[in-house]
Amino acid sequence: MGPLDTYLPYLLNRAGTRIATAFGEEVRPLGATLQIWRVLAALHERDGRRMGDLAQTTSIEMSTLTRLVDSMEKKDLVARRRDPEDARVVVLHAATAGRRLTQRLLPIAERYEKVALQGIGPKEAEQLKAALRRLYANMDGLANPRKGRG
Amino acid sequence: MGPLDTYLPYLLNRAGTRIATAFGEEVRPLGATLQIWRVLAALHERDGRRMGDLAQTTSIEMSTLTRLVDSMEKKDLVARRRDPEDARVVVLHAATAGRRLTQRLLPIAERYEKVALQGIGPKEAEQLKAALRRLYANMDGLANPRKGRG
DNA sequence: TCAAGATATTTGTAAATGCAAATAAATGAT
């Protein structure tokens, strides 16, 4: 067997953790976190999403998301509304401070993208992204996901 | 801005988390965890490492590692020894049950490698790994690492 | 309309994790 850093799962998790931590520290001064960014980014892409949808697209667990949204509501980053069509559903909208914060986070996200990919070349970068999507999908059948089909 | 899953940090963290979780569940029946595997793999590569070295190569935080090693010692997976040269130093050795467990984990790690990389091709896989190492290194200067130069 | 079952979200609780302070031992200066 080779050293630990020939193993893909290790490399992947290590890189993923570090970039997440680094990004998190970068945005802390703005009062944001990685998770907050994900929610705002998702709402920026499409506003008025339901909680379940958000949990799915941000990969944040539902119970975690609930508490996160609690705190984001207090800061006027987002607003919960009941869906009039179906009162079980809560839809989330970006609020004033939330939209402002999003505008400040976007350039940081772009910059991180660049820094992370230094010396990797645009073509390879696309391949990397494609591989990561593929890899995520490959894990679908295996363990963990209490999604799909229990 | 595009959807969240065009952002590298998101893709990376998402994939890294999922593969870690899946692997963790896979090895749980054997009484192992992802972290345990990392320590054992590191010791398999080179036995008798000091704690600081292990923390470095496994990307496990020192305080976390201490507690992890406590529990691994109880299971006879590893043994702590004081370095006679410098009594501040603790060196870690794989113990009997640890070596046995390592042998059982190795094929699982190999298999995970294969599953994760389904449809990705050996050449692209190598590029992916190289990119992940590079990317990890790229993050070095940025935030987070309380390493390097304080 | 009411009960039964399905779906969406929230709360309770315990485990994992990291930072900072504390401990232990070595090294160097007086």
Added chain:
DNA sequence: ATCATTTATTTGCATTTACAAATATCTTGA
């Protein structure tokens, strides 16, 4: 030999996070 400084590891504590149970609402069928 003793004190101050440095290095290595461990413990205290607060935060984060996930799983599971609880709650709320909707839908369907009698």
